[in-house]
Each structure stands twice: as structure tokens, then as C-alpha cells.
Amino acid sequence: xxxxxxxxxxxxxxxxxxxxxxxxxxxxxxxxxxxxxxxxxxxxxxxxxxxxxxxxxxxxxxxxxxxxxxxxxxxxxxxxxxxxxxxxxxxxxxxxxxxxxxxxxxxxxxxxxxxxxxxxxxxxxxxxxxxxxxxxxxxxxxxxxxxxxxxxxxxxxxxxxxxxxxxxxxxxxxxxxxxxxxxxxxxxxxxxxxxxxxxxxxxxxxxxxxxxxxxxxxxxxxxxxxxxxxxxxxxxxxxxxxxxxxxxxxxxxxxxxxxxxxxxxxxxxxxxxxxxxxxxxxxxxxxxxxxxxxxxxxxxxxxxxxxxxxxxxxxxxxxxxxxxxxxxxxxxxxxxxxxxxxxxxxxxxxxxxxxxxxxxxxxxxxxxxxxxxxxxxxxxxxxxxxxxxxxxxxxxxxxxxxxxxxxxxxxxxxxxxxxxxxxxxxxxxxxxxxxxxxxxxxxxxxxxxxxxxxxxxxxxxxxxxxxxxxxxxxxxxxxxxxxxxxxxxxxxxxxxxxxxxxxxxxxxxxxxxxxx
Amino acid sequence: xxxxxxxxxxxxxxxxxxxxxxxxxxxxxxxxxxxxxxxxxxxxxxxxxxxxxxxxxxxxxxxxxxxxxxxxxxxxxxxxxxxxxxxxxxx
Numbered sequence: 001x002x003x004x005x006x007x008x009x010x011x012x013x014x015x016x017x018x019x020x021x022x023x024x025x026x027x028x029x030x031x032x033x034x035x036x037x038x039x040x041x042x043x044x045x046x047x048x049x050x051x052x053x054x055x056x057x058x059x060x061x062x063x064x065x066x067x068x069x070x071x072x073x074x075x076x077x078x079x080x081x082x083x084x085x086x087x088x089x090x091x092x093x094x095x096x097x098x099x100x101x102x103x104x105x106x107x108x109x110x111x112x113x114x115x116x117x118x119x120x121x122x123x124x125x126x127x128x129x130x131x132x133x134x135x136x137x138x139x140x141x142x143x144x145x146x147x148x149x150x151x152x153x154x155x156x157x158x159x160x161x162x163x164x165x166x167x168x169x170x171x172x173x174x175x176x177x178x179x180x181x182x183x184x185x186x187x188x189x190x191x192x193x194x195x196x197x198x199x200x201x202x203x204x205x206x207x208x209x210x211x212x213x214x215x216x217x218x219x220x221x222x223x224x225x226x227x228x229x230x231x232x233x234x235x236x237x238x239x240x241x242x243x244x245x246x247x248x249x250x251x252x253x254x255x256x257x258x259x260x261x262x263x264x265x266x267x268x269x270x271x272x273x274x275x276x277x278x279x280x281x282x283x284x285x286x287x288x289x290x291x292x293x294x295x296x297x298x299x300x301x302x303x304x305x306x307x308x309x310x311x312x313x314x315x316x317x318x319x320x321x322x323x324x325x326x327x328x329x330x331x332x333x334x335x336x337x338x339x340x341x342x343x344x345x346x347x348x349x350x351x352x353x354x355x356x357x358x359x360x361x362x363x364x365x366x367x368x369x370x371x372x373x374x375x376x377x378x379x380x381x382x383x384x385x386x387x388x389x390x391x392x393x394x395x396x397x398x399x400x401x402x403x404x405x406x407x408x409x410x411x412x413x414x415x416x417x418x419x420x421x422x423x424x425x426x427x428x429x430x431x432x433x434x435x436x437x438x439x440x441x442x443x444x445x446x447x448x449x450x451x452x453x454x455x456x457x458x459x460x461x462x463x464x465x466x467x468x469x470x471x472x473x474x475x476x477x478x479x480x481x482x483x484x485x486x487x488x489x490x491x492x493x494x495x496x497x498x499x500x501x502x503x504x505x506x507x508x509x510x511x512x513x514x515x516x
Numbered sequence: 517x518x519x520x521x522x523x524x525x526x527x528x529x530x531x532x533x534x535x536x537x538x539x540x541x542x543x544x545x546x547x548x549x550x551x552x553x554x555x556x557x558x559x560x561x562x563x564x565x566x567x568x569x570x571x572x573x574x575x576x577x578x579x580x581x582x583x584x585x586x587x588x589x590x591x592x593x594x595x596x597x598x599x600x601x602x603x604x605x606x607x
Contacts, residue, residue: 215566227560
């Protein structure tokens with residue numbers, strides 16, 4: 001009776017339609033992608049509204065749409081903790097990061113950290129941190145994609161992961177940031193429209209009163225679903241996850257990179273305003289979608305399809321709108337993953353070619369065409385890596401992996417980025433040590449956590465009790481940055497802070513290429 | 517006042533606002549997380565039929581994020597942009 005797991009013709013048509021449209025965009029974009037500035041930053045031609053949608057597109061990954069709806073459907077209120085945590089990172093990006101980043105940098109966040117420091121050591125450390133974040137985020141998206149396609153199109157997992165990798169490569173490689181941005185915009189609109197239609201159809205059963213829906217959930221599964229329960233049993237783990245979610249957004253390389261696609265700092269500000277409005281609206285919809293699936297589909301039916309609950313939203317679509325609507329929602333979910341993978345790959349390629357190749361190996365004098373060639377080569381390597389990781393990490397929990405990527409971003413990138421803009425006495429060595437300490441501590445603590453030691457390696461206990469390392473690794477990265485800067489001052493970095501103070505506010509509107 | 521003094525004053529004002537708003541967001545969000553961590557029964561309290569205190573506060577944290585961003589954008593559009601433009605002109 002239930003068609004999930006068997007090929008759905010409408011879903012396949014919707015999926016190929018999206019691929020055709022995005023390849024069309026790529027073709028149009030490819031003719032305009034001749035320089036590194038176009039490849040990484042879409043020629044700085046994106047408007048605030050467009051960039052707001054693209055940021056929302058990058059951020060509302062499949063983990064949000066499928067994962068959170070599933071968590072809410074199966075455990076009620078506890079799933080909402082993720083919705084809220086993912087949103088509160090945006091005010092932090094707005095107040096502390098967006099405008100200084102746009103005014104000080106060129107293509108990557110390392111441009112900002114390295115602005116008044118010595119380029120080489122800072123960029124090597126920043127590239128290591130960025131690649132660690134990109135790798136963990138990619139694993140989550142590829143695993144999600146593989147499972148989704150297997151469940152929805154009846155396709156084999158490895159083949160599904162390979163297809164995602166190849167299609168994504170096509171549009172990053174030829175269309176660069178212009179194509180990636182437009183794919184994000186199309187996808188963000190589809191996702192917002194799809195989620196809103198789904199929520200409205202669910203609410204129609206309850207006289208458009210969300211409280212009647214929550215009441216029905218409470219009547220069916222007990223009042224406990226409306227309050228916190230077992231998902232956050234350990235207080236320290238809850239705080240650690242909360243800290244990582246809040247500060248991680250401001251350290252995600254693929255999100256930070258989007259601020260370079262707009263012409264100036266004011267437009268960067270406008271884009272965060274739109275992005276936060278769209279993302280907040282979307283996460284409020286997840287309240288409705290999750291509880292809607294809980295009541296209208298039922299927890300047992302959701303669990304019988306996927307134990308993690310990841311198919312709650314598609315099942316709700318089927319219950320409310322039949323095969324056609326299921327097909328539409330599946331195509332949207334798939335488009336979501338494809339677009340996020342493209343954004344991540346582009347950020348990884350920028351770390352390799354702009355930070356490592358052009359600025360470290362070539363000392364900032366790489367010829368324009370050469371950096372672009374290295375960027376495209378890096379894209380291919382990262383695409384292959386994404387496919388391999390996706391296959392190797394088959395069966396991992398998607399939302400949890402994204403939480404880890406946020407923890408690494410908050411520990412490795414965010415402290416150095418903030419201190420470099422904010423603190424006159426920050427030094428090259430301090431930036432380098434803070435980024436390395438944050439990366440190594442978060443990766444090391446993840447390895448020592450119960451998830452790896454108990455769940456995967458089947459040991460009796462784990463040396464580190466928390467599942468998310470943020471509570472330890474984020475403060476550690478700040479402390480290391482502070483102590484190293486105090487103990488080994490750097491006169492030149494101190495003196496050149498006056499340039500930072502000037503550029504942070506005044507910017508350089510007409511000669512953006514003076515940076516590196 | 518010299519251009520540098522203007523810039524320093526603007527810099528100080530920008531960071532004061534940024535830190536105050538960031539602190540407000542952190543206090544609100546971590547207040548919510550600490551309630552989840554340490555007082556689960558309180559959040560399960562039913563405020564009105566179908567609405568628990570937890571869901572109400574959660575939705576309010578999202579609304580608070582919007583309001584804080586609105587406060588910042590209003591300040592930046594009215595005061596910050598004008599001050600930056602004045603410094604640019606004076607050069």
C-alpha cells in the first residue's frame with residue numbers, strides 16, 4: 001500500500017526537471033564565469049534579497065527539512081530544540097561578522113583573519129579548519145542524499161550517492177558561484193513553497209489553528225510530547241549542542257563565502273535580514289510539519305518506514321496530497337541536498353586554491369587563470385571525496401553529523417575570525433594556534449566521545465562524556481588565542497590594526513581586488 | 517575632530533551595539549537551553565489548551581531573534597550608514 005521505497009514516477013520527473021533547470025542555469029552562468037572573481041563571488045553582482053534567499057538555501061539543508069520534521073514527529077518538543085538552535089546563530093552572524101567580513105575580505109573568511117597578519121601560517125591553519133568542517137558537512141548531506149534516493153526512487157545507495165556527486169560537479173565546475181547561487185535561490189523558493197503548502201494542508205484539518213493541532217498530538221500521544229523529554233537527558237550535552245549551534249553558523253565557510261557575492265557591506269546586512277526572516281519562518285513551519293506528521297500519519301507508520309523518522313515530511317505529503325504531492329516534496333528534498341553539496345564543494349575548493357595554492361604556494365602572485373584552474377581541479381577532487389565519504393559513512397545519523405560540523409566551525413574558525421576583527425593585540429601565531437587548537441580539540445573529542453567509542457567501537461565507556469565537543473573546544477580555542485597573543489606580542493600586527501579599523505567601516509567599494 | 521577620531525567613535529559605537537545585542541541573544545537562548553536542561557516540568561506546563569510553556573518560549577526565542585535583528589538594522593540604517601558617509605565625504 002505504501003509506495004515509499006518504490007520508484008515514484010512524479011518524483012523522478014520532478015527531480016529531472018530540477019536537474020534540467022539547474023543545468024540550464026549552469027550553461028547560462030558558464031558563459032559569464034571567466035575569472036576567479038566570477039567563479040568564487042559571482043562577480044559581486046547578487047542583490048541583498050537574492051543573497052538572502054541563497055543563504056537560506058545553503059542553510060535549510062535536508063537535515064532541517066527531513067531531520068527536524070522527523071525528530072518532532074517522533075519525540076515532539078525535543079525536535080524543536082534544533083529548529084531554535086539553528087536560527088539563533090543568525091543574529092550572531094549579523095551583529096559580529098557579516099559587514100566586517102564583506103569589507104575586509106575577498107573570497108574566503110581567511111582573507112579577513114590574514115588581513116593584517118602574516119599570510120602563510122594563517123591561511124594554512126584556516127584551510128585545515130575549513131576542510132574539516134566541509135568534510136563533516138558533506139558526509140551528512142551525502143548520507144542523507146543516498147538514503148533519500150534509495151527510499152524514494154528505489155535506487156541503489158552507492159549509485160544514488162555517485163549521481164548526486166556527478167550532477168553537483170557539473171554545475172560547480174562550469175557555473176561556479178553564479179550557477180551555485182541561482183541553484184540555491186530556486187531551491188530555497190521551492191522548499192519554502194513546498195513546506196508552506198504542506199503546513200497549510202495539515203492546518204486545514206484543524207481549522208487553521210496550530211493549537212488545535214498541538215492539542216490533537218497531546219490527546220493522541222500524551223501531554224509529554226509538548227515538553228522536553230529524553231533527547232536532551234544530559235544538561236551538559238544540551239548546553240554543548242546549544243553553544244555549537246549558536247556560534248557554528250558564524251564559522252561555516254560556505255555561508256561566510258556568500259557575503260562576498262554582494263556589492264557592499266550594506267547589502268550584506270540586507271541579505272542577513274532576509275535570510276533570518278526566511279529561515280525563521282521555515283523553522284516555525286517545522287513545528288507544524290512535525291506535529292502534523294505525528295497526528296495525521298502516526299508515529300508507528302513513520303517508524304516503520306525509517307527508524308530515524310527522516311521520512312515524516314514526505315509521508316505527511318502523501319497523506320495530504322497523494323502521489324503527486326509526494327513526488328513534488330521528494331523532488332524538493334532532493335534539490336535541497338544537491339544545492340547544499342554544491343555550496344560546500346565550492347567553499348572547499350576556495351580553501352584549497354585561493355588560500356593554499358594562490359596565497360601560500362604562490363605567495364599571492366598566482367596568475368588569474370592559474371588560480372581558476374586549480375579551483376576547478378580542487379572541485380573535482382572534493383567531488384570524488386564527497387562520493388567516497390558518502391559511501392564510507394553509510395548509515396550515520398544526518399542531524400547529528402551536522403551538529404558536529406557546527407561544533408568544528410565554532411571552534412576552528414569563529415574565535416580567530418572574531419578576534420582578528422575585534423582585538424588590536426591579536427597576532428599571527430595566536431590566530432594560527434587558536435584555529436589549530438579548535439580543529440584538533442573538536443576532532444579529538446569527537447573521536448573520544450560515546451558516539452565513536454561506545455556506539456561504533458563498542459567499548460564499555462568513553463573517555464570524554466559529551467556527544468558534542470563544543471562546550472570544551474570553543475572556550476579552549478578562545479583561551480589559546482588570548483594567551484598566545486598576550487605571551488608573544490607582534491608589533492606589526494598591532495600597528496596595522498589601524499587599517500582594519502578603517503576598512504571595517506569604510507570598505508573599498510571600487511577596488512575589491514586590492515586585498516590579497 | 518579628526519577623521520581618525522570620528523572613525524574611533526563610530527567603531528566604539530558599532531561594537532557597543534553589536535556586543536549588547538549579541539549578549540541579549542545569548543542570554544535569551546541560553547536561558548531557554550538551561551530551562552530545558554534543568555527544569556523540564558516547568559516547560560511542560562500547559563498555558564492554554566494545546567500550548568505548553570516550552571513551545572511558547574521556543575517560538576518567542578525565534579521572534580526575539582527577529583526583533584534583535586530589526587533593532588540592529590534600524591540603528592545601522594539610520595545612524596551608522598550616515599556616519600560612514602560623513603567620514604567618506606570628509607576625506
